[in-house]
Amino acid sequence: MTSSGLTTAMVRRAVEAPPLITEVDLPPARHFIDGNFVEGSTDRVIDVVDPCSEAVIARIPEGTAEDIDRAVAAALAAQAGWARLVPKERSELLHAIADRLAQNTELLARLESANTGKPLAVSTDDVGQAIDTFRFMAGAVRATTSLAAGDYAENHLSVILREPLGVIGVVTPWNYPLLMAVWKIAPILAAGNTLVLKPSEQTPLTTLKLAEIVADLLPAGVLNVVNGYGPTVGARLAEHPDINMIALTGSVGSGRAVARAAADSLKRVHLELGGKAPVVIFPDADLAAAASSLRVAGFWNSGQECGAACRVLVHESVAGQFIEQLVGEVRALVVGEPQAGEEVEVGPMVSKAHFDRVTGYLERAKKEGVRVAIGGGAVDGPGYFVAPTVLVDVPEGAEVARQEIFGPVITVETFTDEEEAVRRANDVPFGLSASVWTENARRSHGVAARLDFGTVWVNSHLVLASEVPWGGFKGSGYGRDLSIYALDDYSRTKHVMHNHER
Numbered sequence: 001m002t003s004s005g006l007t008t009a010m011v012r013r014a015v016e017a018p019p020l021i022t023e024v025d026l027p028p029a030r031h032f033i034d035g036n037f038v039e040g041s042t043d044r045v046i047d048v049v050d051p052c053s054e055a056v057i058a059r060i061p062e063g064t065a066e067d068i069d070r071a072v073a074a075a076l077a078a079q080a081g082w083a084r085l086v087p088k089e090r091s092e093l094l095h096a097i098a099d100r101l102a103q104n105t106e107l108l109a110r111l112e113s114a115n116t117g118k119p120l121a122v123s124t125d126d127v128g129q130a131i132d133t134f135r136f137m138a139g140a141v142r143a144t145t146s147l148a149a150g151d152y153a154e155n156h157l158s159v160i161l162r163e164p165l166g167v168i169g170v171v172t173p174w175n176y177p178l179l180m181a182v183w184k185i186a187p188i189l190a191a192g193n194t195l196v197l198k199p200s201e202q203t204p205l206t207t208l209k210l211a212e213i214v215a216d217l218l219p220a221g222v223l224n225v226v227n228g229y230g231p232t233v234g235a236r237l238a239e240h241p242d243i244n245m246i247a248l249t250g251s252v253g254s255g256r257a258v259a260r261a262a263a264d265s266l267k268r269v270h271l272e273l274g275g276k277a278p279v280v281i282f283p284d285a286d287l288a289a290a291a292s293s294l295r296v297a298g299f300w301n302s303g304q305e306c307g308a309a310c311r312v313l314v315h316e317s318v319a320g321q322f323i324e325q326l327v328g329e330v331r332a333l334v335v336g337e338p339q340a341g342e343e344v345e346v347g348p349m350v351s352k353a354h355f356d357r358v359t360g361y362l363e364r365a366k367k368e369g370v371r372v373a374i375g376g377g378a379v380d381g382p383g384y385f386v387a388p389t390v391l392v393d394v395p396e397g398a399e400v401a402r403q404e405i406f407g408p409v410i411t412v413e414t415f416t417d418e419e420e421a422v423r424r425a426n427d428v429p430f431g432l433s434a435s436v437w438t439e440n441a442r443r444s445h446g447v448a449a450r451l452d453f454g455t456v457w458v459n460s461h462l463v464l465a466s467e468v469p470w471g472g473f474k475g476s477g478y479g480r481d482l483s484i485y486a487l488d489d490y491s492r493t494k495h496v497m498h499n500h501e502r
């Protein structure tokens with residue numbers, strides 16, 4: 001219980017369950033460079049922590065700029081050979097990787113849950129999506145379309161070629177360690193590039209495991225993984241002269257740092273950053289459907305989700321009714337450790353630092369007079385658990401309504417008319433995703449068109465598919481994951497023009 005007395009969640013513990021992982025499940029605690037797991041250039045290590053028990057479950061080497069340089073050299077040497085494969089050959093290798101992931105789904109899910117605390121249902125879903133991403137990219141690369149070859153200038157035949165960019169540097173976050181890595185790896189490889197990837201220093205296990213289980217499928221140097229911290233290893237990737245693009249999924253601050261570091265070499269930058277998704281609910285909406293949808297979309301991955309339905313803007317005439325329904329849904333959420341049963345829907349925050357960040361937002365909001373309808377603070381440890389929370393009476397411009405909390409917290413504001421709803425929904429520094437809830441088709445089209453977000457759902461939230469693009473506007477960055485647009489991002493067009501005048 002917190003001082004507010006409103007924290008109702010209990011952590012369901014796995015009292016008699018065996019541990020999620022044992023020593024044999026762990027990947028080699030090394031870097032993966034040029035087809036082999038190798039020692040780094042120093043003996044320094046980084047602790048990898050289970051956020052449910054707070055125990056250290058692995059130690060990985062802390063990479064250096066020197067380790068990055070070695071990996072980039074390997075990726076550069078492998079690039080021309082990889083690019084020479086015809087799409088069918090690369091496609092078959094991507095399908096083989098997808099098969100390996102499928103064979104190892106259970107192991108990958110347990111590793112992901114052990115490292116992040118996420119419910120097994122979430123990590124299993126992550127692996128399923130990762131497999132589908134590889135399969136989609138394997139198919140899409142064989143069917144790329146372009147401007148038809150033809151004479152667009154008299155007696156000159158134009159042909160558009162799609163070429164890989166070269167070597168791509170990738171930096172991934174901790175919230176979906178495997179899936180965010182695969183969202184980059186699959187299109188990058190499909191398009192004929194090689195890469196060096198730095199996973200989050202907090203969650204390297206499934207990325208290293210992926211490298212381990214596909215090592216025999218890919219030519220050496222095509223995929224490289226270097227562990228380490230952002231400001232050293234990530235920064236070296238961003239500035240490295242032999243890297244043609246740096247792709248980062250992470251916070252706005254890291255996005256800025258990477259873009260700055262990339263400027264000197266004028267490399268391309270691909271950024272998937274934070275979000276603060278508004279959920280705009282009009283009086284004619286199906287309120288029960290919206291509330292039950294938010295139970296998933298607001299709390300999936302414990303709210304550590306860049307598209308989370310975290311900021312409700314509801315019409316004042318139905319606000320009371322909607323809040324009651326939403327609180328009913330949130331009260332039913334089961335918080336717990338991954339191995340505490342299939343009913344567990346919400347896990348801990350990934351780290352102590354992030355737990356402090358999330359609870360700090362809640363404490364400040366309470367001090368500022370925001371009302372806690374349910375939840376509102378930490379749940380008893382061990383582990384970094386925060387109670388699923390709904391904050392109401394949130395004034396316009398409040399910190400919790402504008403900044404990314406990245407935890408199990410939904411804020412509720414009210415509006416009086418459509419103009420106000422659109423203006424306030426757009427009044428955040430982010431532009432990743434949003435949803436609008438109404439039965440009125442004219443309104444849903446009109447409002448969706450005016451919302452300044454890369455994805456807008458109508459009567460839904462957080463539904464993704466490999467065929468459709470994911471990416472943001474404004475502070476959420478630029479560049480697209482998934483879909484043929486990601487393949488476009490990781491390749492370049494070349495125009496070849498033949499003079500055939502006789």
Ligand code: NAD
Pocket residue numbers: 171172173174175176180198199200201228229230231233234235238248249250251252253254255257258272273274275305306404406432470471472476
């Ligand atoms: P983070 O920015 O702290 O870390 C992300 C990665 O960037 C890590 O690997 C980190 O080591 C690295 N990094 C940090 N500083 C760096 C630097 N100066 N140069 C190079 N790399 C650096 O983010 P996080 O806390 O791991 O992840 C959460 C954030 O990611 C949230 O803001 C979330 O919204 C965002 N995210 C966005 C998407 C999306 O698709 N838009 C998806 C998942 C997460």
